[in-house]
Amino acid sequence: MWKKYDFLVGYLRGGNFKKKNPKSGVLIWFFKKSSCRRKFCGVVQVSGHSHCSLFVLEKERKARLWFPKPVGYLLTQFFRLPMTGTHQNRPPHVLIMDDAVIRCEGSWIIPHLTMLNTLLTEIQWPLVRDLVWDVVNIRAMDTGGAIVLYRTIMELRSKGHQVSLEGLRPEFEELMQLVSSHWDRVHPALPVKEHKKKNFKWWVSRHTGHMVKALAFVGEATVHVFHSLRRPSLIRWRALFHSLDRDGYHALPITGLLAFLMGVVIAYQGAEQLRQFGANIFVVDLVGISLFREISPLIVAILIAGRSGSAYAAQIGTMKVTEELDAIRTLGLSPMQLLVLPRVFALVIAVPLLTVYADILGVIGGAMVASSQLNVSGVEFVGRFEESVALRHFFIGIGKAPCFAIIIAMVSCYQGFQIRGNVDDVGRRTTIGVVQSIFLVIVFDAVCSIIFSWWNI
């Protein structure tokens, strides 16, 4: 049951709390765990000992119990209550005595700063000119506490009070000195981050800058491709085969599964419609043409963009962060030759092969649905396939695949090179790389469709 509550323990001394709490003892506040903690604070203002009042600046106090001192101590020990009010870590108090002496007590440390700040802003300072701050009872102080104390004193000084500090413990004196010596440099506050104006001109210059950079990258890559084609010894075969293995061979299971499922889905969706017209056999055309021309290359491209494109961007970006790219350049090597081309070549080889593989599995999926749902047997399926699905559909699909591969590899690598030594950037650029490559792949596909329909193929 006790675990539901938080406790704060305040120790009272007789005399100060005349009106509301006549006796000294231990006060225990109970809080529901969720309610805000550490907001407890007591302010006692004593003027001339004739009048005193206690403010408890606690909004979510649930219950408060008072115990005589010995019982209170025993309780706190027995239940192991958090000793917020212990000797070492007593919450800060400020007492105004005799209208001129301000007595500070408790621990002026960061955990209590909020309450201390509220306290100091709520206090009505005496109107007399000379104020004495009696700080002998401040038991603990850190930089935060020193700042609050110093700031309050400075504010009082600016209001025309003469403030003197008395009884500061020697171990805090250096801290106060540090704060006061740095105060002028600190106080003009931190400069605000300047946001660049984002007007039309800025936007245009930014985007043209990106375009120029991207074009330069494509140009550089093209030059290197021609170099390598002239001298195949320049090609990094190891890197190429490694990439082929990782981005092609290891993508087989997932590509196959997805293509198979796509075949199943298309056949299923078509089955409903075709059965209504009794045109069951046309499921072959539906599955064959849509898979060969569009679905297989697209599915493979999207998978590769997500699987390998992201890896390319992150790899190259991390190499930039760890200065590996700089090392490559200073060793007289070309990052383009070493990193980009093997990846581009690997994808140009892998993506068409994966597309063929996806074609086969997709058609198998379609054929299975056709035989189970539409009574089109395997033999019928193959027969119809031969006469209705022209070879050009297959070649159009396969022809698009290397273009997709180039788009994916180039965009991802380009984004990788754009990363600038920043962890955030790696994530952002990787995302941009994947999104842009998928976007460009689909745009390219759409353009192809339009062109092919002009040519009637």
Added chain:
Amino acid sequence: MASGTIHHANPVIEVSHVCTRFGDAVVHEDVNLTIRPGEIFAIAGGNGSGKSTLLREIIGLHPQTEGTIRLFGQDVSVLGEHGAQNVYRRLGVMFQQGGLFSSLTLAENVAVPLKEHTDVSSELIRDIVAMKIVTVDLPMDSAGKFPSELSGGMRRRAALARAIVMDPELLFLDEPTAGLDPIIAAGFDALVLQLKAVLGLTVVMVTHDLDSLWRIADRVAVLGNGTILGVGTMHELAESSDPIIHEYFHGPRGRSAQSQYEVS
């Protein structure tokens, strides 16, 4: 917390019979250390002698294979998440590379512990952060910059500012002066001394820098061959007969650092 706790006799850190193995490689065999409150304790030793690993084990970032490590009298390895958090609030760590969050500005970096662990108002946080930035001798106009825009020395200082922003009792420095120019490194040493005086810190640092060992370390432990070869003040260690310690402190660099220290 610059409170009266400084002069307690209880050790801040107790490392007893710690062994560390990475697979077959033995890093530590029976390491014992006691670090007292209020001292600047340095862990020295050659490259690969397991200094940084020991530091990571003390902070609780890496579990030791055998033995116990007590921080503020509590065994770090058995603390739950809550207990560990309480311990972490009492210490500050400055990592070798700074460990600054690259997506936050310098000021935001320094403010992270305050924002996460306290309910201090943002206005006050700004004051405290500015005070810490000035304390570590960074110019105020660098406060809005990102870590990638700061030089290595400034990043080190920013990391120090973040480590001390909660006024911890215990400060860990991992190679604080490595890769800094001699002027800045000397400034860093002076800074650590000043912080120790003002905030009453206990400082544990891993360092190779013989100059800073002579200048600021109260006691030094030399690690080698998997154990502590010797613990003591620099003068005591300089007299040591252990061949490795002797080589460490009486190589050409060690001698020049010592003579420089003795002249000053």
